[in-house]
Amino acid sequence: MNKISRTWPSDAAGRVPYWVYSDPDVYAAELERIWYGPHWLYCALEAEIPEVGDFKTTTLGERPVIVVRSGPDEISVVENRCAHRGVKFCQARKGHVKDLLCPYHQWNYSLRGDLQGAPFRRGVRGQGGMPSDFDPKNHGLRKLRVEVVNGLVWATFSDATPTFREYLGERFWQHYTRVYDGRKLAVLGYNRQHIPGNWKLMQENIKDPYHASLLHVFFVTFGLFRADQKSATEIDATGRHGILISRKGDQETNDVTAGMRNFKSDIRLADPRIMDVVREFPGEDTVGMITVFPSVVLQQQINSLTTRQIVPTGPDGFDFHWTHWCYADDTPEMRLRRTRQANLFGPAGFVSADDGEIIEMSQQGFSHAPDEDALVMMGGREIESVDHMVTEVGIRGMYRYWREAMGL
Numbered sequence: 001m002n003k004i005s006r007t008w009p010s011d012a013a014g015r016v017p018y019w020v021y022s023d024p025d026v027y028a029a030e031l032e033r034i035w036y037g038p039h040w041l042y043c044a045l046e047a048e049i050p051e052v053g054d055f056k057t058t059t060l061g062e063r064p065v066i067v068v069r070s071g072p073d074e075i076s077v078v079e080n081r082c083a084h085r086g087v088k089f090c091q092a093r094k095g096h097v098k099d100l101l102c103p104y105h106q107w108n109y110s111l112r113g114d115l116q117g118a119p120f121r122r123g124v125r126g127q128g129g130m131p132s133d134f135d136p137k138n139h140g141l142r143k144l145r146v147e148v149v150n151g152l153v154w155a156t157f158s159d160a161t162p163t164f165r166e167y168l169g170e171r172f173w174q175h176y177t178r179v180y181d182g183r184k185l186a187v188l189g190y191n192r193q194h195i196p197g198n199w200k201l202m203q204e205n206i207k208d209p210y211h212a213s214l215l216h217v218f219f220v221t222f223g224l225f226r227a228d229q230k231s232a233t234e235i236d237a238t239g240r241h242g243i244l245i246s247r248k249g250d251q252e253t254n255d256v257t258a259g260m261r262n263f264k265s266d267i268r269l270a271d272p273r274i275m276d277v278v279r280e281f282p283g284e285d286t287v288g289m290i291t292v293f294p295s296v297v298l299q300q301q302i303n304s305l306t307t308r309q310i311v312p313t314g315p316d317g318f319d320f321h322w323t324h325w326c327y328a329d330d331t332p333e334m335r336l337r338r339t340r341q342a343n344l345f346g347p348a349g350f351v352s353a354d355d356g357e358i359i360e361m362s363q364q365g366f367s368h369a370p371d372e373d374a375l376v377m378m379g380g381r382e383i384e385s386v387d388h389m390v391t392e393v394g395i396r397g398m399y400r401y402w403r404e405a406m407g408l
């Protein structure tokens, strides 16, 4: 690993240097220490692979993997790289197989990734073949540790990662199980996009309630997320995970909305069904946006439920995979409601289109100024949960942890 010769600003909590978003050595170290280090990475919904032999492919950090149901109650995650010559042998996005087969030399693996067959291993008519000490047991696919937690599949490359529940911490376990409460999930649909900005900007975006009530015309105008509402910005003990909590208000003009350029009191929805909100979770909160570091945003915005997987593709870009889901026992009306509300999000969503664009504009703005700093001192320099949204504490918390994980 290259040594990183960078220094953090002396105002440690209040500033983030722009080199974190553009330095290729920093990015290479992030892959090793964060993505392939002691962290749980989001892979899939369990509901995407219901039958033994069902698989989907995805990418964790930059490593392609196969997520496969290898037994009735068992999901395996293996690297999509043949143990023979390194071929990314599975090219399908999803499918159903009896075993895993590399097309190059027909090496064949069980659904758990064990090598079952290597053609001509003992040679042909006494000639060639693998050396006599070749033991198939030592040449399976690389297996990841896996936990399936209330419908979501998580994997980690590291043996040092604690259990998923410990990884979240007790407070965030409560947030997680508010929505992922053990009920079976079902997939409503997918969105995919590439965002030309550093992957951490997506984490920051959902740790940043300050922007949500200013940038997003839709949120502000229709009262989904606004600074005059009851809300909270919480972080876990390490600072790496965050949640934005809020309660829906109305389209009303008051002392707070009066100062918001993007509050449009005269806009009306031509089809108000997108705001046909039904209360369904315990408590008064209508929004719970969780960032599980480093790989995913778990979205609960009114009745819209989505996992948003972050797949870094270099220091200056990431793929963003949205999986819109519902509970398997939802009524047809609720499925339709969730599907309508999904129009708020995704690459072209009434709300989320703004985020993709602003992340690109951020990268454009600072990629040529690595030695300058961003300010993240809104709400002070403290790093602890607060009960409002006029704060950048989620970003400060993430970078406190990031520096620790990166050894900076």
Ligand SMILES: [Fe+2]
Pocket (backbone or CB within 6 Å): 205, 211, 212, 215, 216, 354, 355
């Ligand atoms: Fe946003």
